[in-house]
Amino acid sequence: xxxxxxxxxxxxxxxxxxGDVDIVVGVPTYNDARSVGQVxxxxxxxxxxxxxxxxxxxxxxxxxxxxxxxxxxRAAAISDLSVASDVHALRTLHSISTQYEGGPANGIxxxxxxxxxxxxxxxxxxxxxxxxxxxxxxxxxRLLRPVLRDGNDLVLPxxxxxxxxxxxxxxxxxxxxxVLYGCSVREPYPSDFAFSGELGSQFLGQDIWxxxxxxxxxxxxxxxxxxxxxRKLVQSFLGAKTRREDAPSDLVAAMRETAxxxxxxxxxYTSVWHSTPEAIETPCIGCEPAIxxxxxxxxxxxxxDMFTFGVKELDPVFLSILTTPTHDELKRLAGVPEEKFxxxxxxxxxxxxxxxxxxxxxxxxxxxxxxxLVPLFRGRAHTFLTQNRDASxxxxxRNLESLCKAFEQEKPHLIDLWDGGK
Amino acid sequence: xxxxxxxxxxxxxxxxxxxxxxxxxxGDGNGDFRGLAQKLDYLQELGVNTIWLMPFFPSPLRxxxxxxxxxxxxxxxxGTLDDFKAFLEAAHQRGIRVIIEMVLxxxxxxxxxxxxxxxxxxxxxxxxxxxxxxDTKYKGTRLIFLDTELSNWAWDPVSKQYYxxxxxxHQPDLNYDNPQVREEMWDIMKFWLQMGVDAFRLDAxxxxxxxxxxxxxxxxxxxxxxxxxxxRMDREFPGRMLLAEANQWPADLRAYFGNGDEFNMAxxxxxxxxxxxxxxxxxxxxxxEILKQTPxxxxxxxxxxxxxxxxxLTLEMVTDMERDYMYDEYAKDKAMRLNxxxxxxxxxxxxxxxxxxxxxxxxxxxxxxxxxxxYGDEIGMGDNVNLGDRHGVRTPMQWExxxxxxxxxxxxxxxxxxxxxxxxxxFQAINVQSxxxxxxxxxSWMKRLIRVRKATPVLGRGSIQFLYPANHRVLAxxxxxxxxxxxxxxxxxxKAQAVELDLKEYRGSILVEMFGRNxxxxxxxxxxxxxxxxxxxxxxxxxxx
Numbered sequence: 001x002x003x004x005x006x007x008x009x010x011x012x013x014x015x016x017x018x019g020d021v022d023i024v025v026g027v028p029t030y031n032d033a034r035s036v037g038q039v040x041x042x043x044x045x046x047x048x049x050x051x052x053x054x055x056x057x058x059x060x061x062x063x064x065x066x067x068x069x070x071x072x073x074r075a076a077a078i079s080d081l082s083v084a085s086d087v088h089a090l091r092t093l094h095s096i097s098t099q100y101e102g103g104p105a106n107g108i109x110x111x112x113x114x115x116x117x118x119x120x121x122x123x124x125x126x127x128x129x130x131x132x133x134x135x136x137x138x139x140x141x142r143l144l145r146p147v148l149r150d151g152n153d154l155v156l157p158x159x160x161x162x163x164x165x166x167x168x169x170x171x172x173x174x175x176x177x178x179v180l181y182g183c184s185v186r187e188p189y190p191s192d193f194a195f196s197g198e199l200g201s202q203f204l205g206q207d208i209w210x211x212x213x214x215x216x217x218x219x220x221x222x223x224x225x226x227x228x229x230x231r232k233l234v235q236s237f238l239g240a241k242t243r244r245e246d247a248p249s250d251l252v253a254a255m256r257e258t259a260x261x262x263x264x265x266x267x268x269y270t271s272v273w274h275s276t277p278e279a280i281e282t283p284c285i286g287c288e289p290a291i292x293x294x295x296x297x298x299x300x301x302x303x304x305d306m307f308t309f310g311v312k313e314l315d316p317v318f319l320s321i322l323t324t325p326t327h328d329e330l331k332r333l334a335g336v337p338e339e340k341f342x343x344x345x346x347x348x349x350x351x352x353x354x355x356x357x358x359x360x361x362x363x364x365x366x367x368x369x370x371x372x373l374v375p376l377f378r379g380r381a382h383t384f385l386t387q388n389r390d391a392s393x394x395x396x397x398r399n400l401e402s403l404c405k406a407f408e409q410e411k412p413h414l415i416d417l418w419d420g421g422k
Numbered sequence: 423x424x425x426x427x428x429x430x431x432x433x434x435x436x437x438x439x440x441x442x443x444x445x446x447x448x449g450d451g452n453g454d455f456r457g458l459a460q461k462l463d464y465l466q467e468l469g470v471n472t473i474w475l476m477p478f479f480p481s482p483l484r485x486x487x488x489x490x491x492x493x494x495x496x497x498x499x500x501g502t503l504d505d506f507k508a509f510l511e512a513a514h515q516r517g518i519r520v521i522i523e524m525v526l527x528x529x530x531x532x533x534x535x536x537x538x539x540x541x542x543x544x545x546x547x548x549x550x551x552x553x554x555x556x557d558t559k560y561k562g563t564r565l566i567f568l569d570t571e572l573s574n575w576a577w578d579p580v581s582k583q584y585y586x587x588x589x590x591x592h593q594p595d596l597n598y599d600n601p602q603v604r605e606e607m608w609d610i611m612k613f614w615l616q617m618g619v620d621a622f623r624l625d626a627x628x629x630x631x632x633x634x635x636x637x638x639x640x641x642x643x644x645x646x647x648x649x650x651x652x653x654r655m656d657r658e659f660p661g662r663m664l665l666a667e668a669n670q671w672p673a674d675l676r677a678y679f680g681n682g683d684e685f686n687m688a689x690x691x692x693x694x695x696x697x698x699x700x701x702x703x704x705x706x707x708x709x710x711e712i713l714k715q716t717p718x719x720x721x722x723x724x725x726x727x728x729x730x731x732x733x734x735l736t737l738e739m740v741t742d743m744e745r746d747y748m749y750d751e752y753a754k755d756k757a758m759r760l761n762x763x764x765x766x767x768x769x770x771x772x773x774x775x776x777x778x779x780x781x782x783x784x785x786x787x788x789x790x791x792x793x794x795x796x797y798g799d800e801i802g803m804g805d806n807v808n809l810g811d812r813h814g815v816r817t818p819m820q821w822e823x824x825x826x827x828x829x830x831x832x833x834x835x836x837x838x839x840x841x842x843x844x845x846x847x848x849f850q851a852i853n854v855q856s857x858x859x860x861x862x863x864x865x866s867w868m869k870r871l872i873r874v875r876k877a878t879p880v881l882g883r884g885s886i887q888f889l890y891p892a893n894h895r896v897l898a899x900x901x902x903x904x905x906x907x908x909x910x911x912x913x914x915x916x917k918a919q920a921v922e923l924d925l926k927e928y929r930g931s932i933l934v935e936m937f938g939r940n941x942x943x944x945x946x947x948x949x950x951x952x953x954x955x956x957x958x959x960x961x962x963x964x965x966x967x
Contacts, residue, residue: 016920017892019704053747055704080710081890090747091705092894 006108006209007115011098015119018094022054023047023144024117024125027073028109030063032130037072039135043128044076044093046140052090054148057120060097061112063104069130070097106257107209107218114204122197124148126155127219129191134240142236143194146285153231155194156223158186158284159241160292163388163396167298167381168251170400172352173220173258179407181269182277183227185235186290189220189258192238199231216253217261224265227280228272235284240292251374259352260370263359266418274415291393303382304341308334310375317372321358323417326350330376343383345406351376352407353414360418430519431621431663431687432724433882435787435872436794437470438731440486441478441500442838444797444819446830448501451837453818453829455496455505459512464854466516468800468865469872473513474521474623474665476732478506482532482592486732486816488523488625489530489593493610510618519620521665526607526647527626528593536594540580550603551594552586552632553578560586563638569761588629588638598630598647608654615655621663624648624685627678628668640674648684663687665726669738672716682720690716690725690791692739695748697729697785698771699740701778702751704915706897708744710888713789724882725791729782730799733812734763735771757807767815769802774846776802777957780867781912784959787875788901788910790886800868801857804847809839817842822855874936874961880906889923896921896954909933909962913954922949933962 007015025043029036040058047056060073077095078087100112110127117125124147128135146152169189177183187193195203203222208214213221227233266273311318311334318327329347336342352373359369388396427433445457455478465473477487480497487497496506513520529536538547557575565571566588575584576591586595596603611622631643648664655662666678666688678685693716696708719725735752737745745762752771753764764771772778779802786793798819806814817839821828827841827849834841842848857863875881884903891898895915901908907928913919925931925945933942942962943950954960 013922014892017894019893019895019915019919020917052743053703078707079890079894080707080714080888088741088743090699090708090743091703092707094894 006100006112007119008098011096011116012119014094014096014098015116018057018096018120020055020121021057022123022148023051023056024113024120024122025056025058025140026110026113026117026125026127027058027060027130028063028106028113028127029060029065029069029073029130030104031065031067031069033065033067033069033072035133036060036069036130037075039128039130039132040073040076040095042135042137043140044078044087044095046137047093048078048087048089049137050141051144051148055091056093057122058093058095059113059116060095061109062097062099063109064099070099073097102215105215107213107215110218110222111204111209111214114200117197117200118204122200124194124196125200126194127192132192132241134242135192136239139192139238142238142286143192146234146236147194147196150234151196151232152234153196153199154223154226154233156185156187156190156233156235156282157192157241158235158237158287158290160237160239160288160290161241163291163293164298164385165242167384168254168258168377171348171380171384171403172377173262174400175349175404175407176262176352177224178404179411180266180273180277181224181228182279183224183282184279185223185227185233185282187235188223189217190223191219192241193219195222195226199226202229213261213264217257220258220261221265224261224269227282228269233280233282235282235287237284237286237288237290251377252371255374255377256367256370259355259373260359260366263356263366263370266356266360270418273411274418289393291396298381298385300382300385301338303378303385304338307343307375307379307382310378314372314375317364317368320363321369321372322351322354326354333379338382341379341382342386343379345403346410348376348380348403349407349410350413353410354417356414357417428661429722429724429883430661431472431665431792433876433879434472434519434792435470435875436472436474436521436726436792437465437468437797438474438476438728438794439797440476440732440816442487443816444829445821446818446832449831450499451830451832452499453838454499455501455509459505459509462509462512462516462518465518467869469869469876470795471517471876472519472521472620474794475523477523477525482530484530484592485590486812488525489528489532489590490525491530491532492534493524494613507617514618520618521621521623521663522614522619523625524607524611524614524622525625526596527629528587528589528595531592531594539594540578540585543581543583548581549600550597552597553581553583554586555583557584560632560634560636560638562636563588563632567761586632588626595629595632598643604647604650608651611651611655612658615659615662619662621665621686623665623667625667627666627685628670628674640668640670640677645677645680645684648678649680652680652684665689669736671739672712676717676719679719679723682722686722687724687726687792690727691736693725693789694728695735695737695740695744697782698735698752699744699748700897701772701782701914702747704895706894706912706914709785709789709897710890713886713888726794727786727789727791728794728796729786730766730768730771730796730815731794732796732816734760734765736761736763738762755807760812765805765807765812765814767803767805768796768799769852770804770847774802774804775957776864779864780871781914781957781959783868783871784910784961785897785912787871788881788899788908788959788961790884790901792882793875795868800865801852801854802847802864803852804842804844806840806842813839820849820853822853823850827853828855870937878908878936878961878963879903880908884908891921891923893919893921895919898923907964908936909964910959911952911954911962912959913957916956918953918955920951920953922951925950928964928966931964931966934965936961936963 078089078093126143146155442453444453447457479490480492628639632638663686666685669691699708818829857865880903884901887900889898897912
């Protein structure tokens with residue numbers, strides 16, 4: 001049964017005025033005033049251009065902003081009371097906002113949007129990031145049309161990203177999801193995506209909303225749940241995606257969201273990854289090369305230093321997480337000078353798997369386990385930057401394939417440890 | 423009729439009828455004035471107090487009578503001038519006023535004036551029409567009948583010049599730069615006013631005068647012609663009325679009221695398609711937007727509202743996006759489309775859904791303006807898109823389930839138009855006789871609606887104030903006149919709706935529903951919560967007791 005109790009009475013009253021709709025566009029926010037106005041204006045333009053006849057609503061689930069974020073979203077509404085003279089729309093477009101309790105947490109925002117989507121009986125829902133400043137009106141068409149026209153359940157984005165963006169996805173999420181679940185979508189942890197109303201109701205009916213993955217990493221959980229549930233997935237090329245210059249970068253939080261969700265999923269899908277998973281078909285609509293050139297904003301020296309420092313500082317923690325050979329190998333690696341430093345795919349895969357086992361067994365607090373992976377990831381990121389500094393798109397793809405192979409080769413090790421071997 | 427109240431048209435409920443289509447008393451297959459007179463009791467019982475007659479003049483009928491060949495008499499098919507006079511008197515005796523058509527802009531090419539005009543370039547009436555050696559003058563003028571005409575100029579092989587026509591090529595435009603034409607047209611109007619007609623619907627008024635470098639519409643010279651006619655009419659026949667047919671945007675239409683010295687009334691063309699649009703979108707926005715764009719008009723003027731009429735549901739006054747939407751939603755079958763419009767009647771447009779038919783009529787009767795009911799729509803008559811042009815919405819009135827639907831005793835094949843025969847809209851299924859038998863028939867409901875409307879002068883004369891509740895599917899407004907206030911709340915949606923209305927201005931008042939006269943809760947401090955069933959509407963009288 002859908003849990004609608006997270007919706008405040010005031011918000012339910014607003015939903016009542018919206019009535020049933022065809023399209024919901026959800027925007028989770030928290031102090032995003034610097035970019036959310038631009039994003040919702042583009043969303044509105046996209047809805048007017050591509051779906052002028054559909055009943056649409058923009059729903060903002062806010063984590064407690066104090067910078068006027070909610071007002072900026074509400075300003076996108078088109079009604080007979082307030083409408084810019086340059087906007088011509090057939091019908092009313094509501095743009096409503098609510099503040100949820102217990103935030104800020106993207107998962108709660110998504111939960112709120114899912115509950116609203118379910119109540120409004122929407123045929124489809126797109127969720128867009130308030131930081132997607134490169135969002136163009138066409139994104140709405142590319143996200144929503146595959147659901148409305150082609151009957152897909154989940155539409156995941158493909159972006160043209162700068163070469164060194166999305167390192168956590170490329171080094172951890174993609175290879176792990178690919179090897180363990182047969183899920184080879186480019187953006188398994190999407191910030192802009194869409195799903196059918198039916199799938200949204202199914203998400204809502206799952207028993208995760210009081211758990212950690214119902215707070216963070218929820219988008220990744222949704223991808224895996226839909227993919228492994230044999231729902232109809234499609235990838236849609238959206239265009240360039242760049243991070244907002246001033247967007248906060250919190251690697252620990254990102255690690256919690258990605259690794260934490262992935263590790264949790266191992267318990268839910270043990271039988272899937274223990275066998276050889278079937279490759280999940282994820283066709284791509286309008287795909288173009290997904291990597292653009294651009295300098296790295298990352299400081300490799302700093303990554304190296306934080307890796308070596310972390311290995312030294314967290315040694316007791318690593319002793320409780322890692323097997324002895326892996327622990328020794330990492331300690332050896334921390335002694336290698338930067339110019340010769342190379343964190344191989346095999347060692348990285350083995351390390352990740354051993355962290356997953358530790359997470360499964362909860363050898364120490366699970367949050368500590370995930371946090372301890374951060375300095376090691378920095379070491380891997382250093383190698384990734386070195387490896388791909390001058391690489392072409394094709395070479396980067398080949399390097400990614402190699403990494404996936406390493407995760408594949410090490411998979412028996414994971415199974416062995418999971419099943420009790422040492 | 424005596425003009426006791428010069429503003430009678432504000433309280434009117436108009437019934438538009440084609441003599442030919444209403445009732446055939448002579449048995450020749452065509453309706454006639456004697457037949458119409460015989461049916462006046464029906465119209466009186468329906469409750470309408472004004473009849474608008476479509477053209478009944480002698481005509482080759484290539485445009486359903488809008489191609490007039492003689493302005494001073496009656497088409498023999500419909501009877502004689504004496505028959506008309508008898509009808510007019512009988513109508514007046516029942517308190518029903520009569521509006522007749524006056525096609526000022528053009529005549530039939532069979533009119534003696536045009537025959538004389540084309541006979542030679544030196545004919546004294548040559549200058550009664552607009553002639554040219556080339557077909558390149560007035561280039562900025564749009565074509566109205568896109569489906570049939572290629573140019574506004576037609577070649578006359580007799581006098582070997584082009585003549586100007588804004589409509590069909592067999593309807594040459596009169597030349598209003600010629601004072602003789604203006605005098606003659608006033609003389610014709612006077613002829614009918616002296617007989618006792620109460621008003622004229624002036625057809626195609628924006629196009630009277632042409633000027634190079636313009637779009638030849640709404641020109642100041644055209645307004646001068648109208649002002650002159652109005653002044654003469656007011657002087658010699660006070661209390662009569664002029665109604666403009668000008669399919670224009672509200673801002674352009676406004677000029678036709680002048681300072682209260684041009685038209686008394688004008689059709690609000692842009693509102694009509696938006697009412698249908700709002701209903702299909704389940705969104706009040708198209709309706710409130712166009713009404714917000716509608717300028718104030720002089721105190722003695724009034725808008726004329728309609729849902730359907732003898733023409734296609736015109737989509738000239740909508741954007742391309744809106745037109746596409748209307749076509750897709752209301753005219754999926756391309757045979758339903760004509761020119762820039764949809765040739766369908768009210769009931770088929772609304773899928774014969776009684777709730778929607780009631781709601782649309784409720785809007786018609788409660789929005790600011792004088793309502794017009796197109797004959798047959800009060801019983802939910804259907805249309806026949808297989809007939810050419812707009813003939814499909816001009817089929818015989820369906821009086822009963824027997825021979826020819828009670829329209830005519832003639833053999834069916836001699837009728838001016840085939841009757842509706844299909845199982846849904848055919849005369850056996852839809853007719854006056856059967857609907858008179860039931861209190862809950864559409865006809866009976868329409869009678870009640872008209873009765874309430876006529877008993878509520880604020881609906882004809884009051885101002886409007888929209889409420890804009892957050893629920894955009896609900897269209898709510900006050901109509902106010904003096905101390906009287908009416909609240910209309912309309913659910914445009916196919917689903918039940920809840921709506922909260924800000925009525926604090928009337929805190930302490932009681933709402934009295936106007937059809938059942940039931941009392942609703944007193945208005946308090948909180949927003950007033952109403953629930954409405956699908957397509958339901960309420961009219962409330964606000965009473966301070």
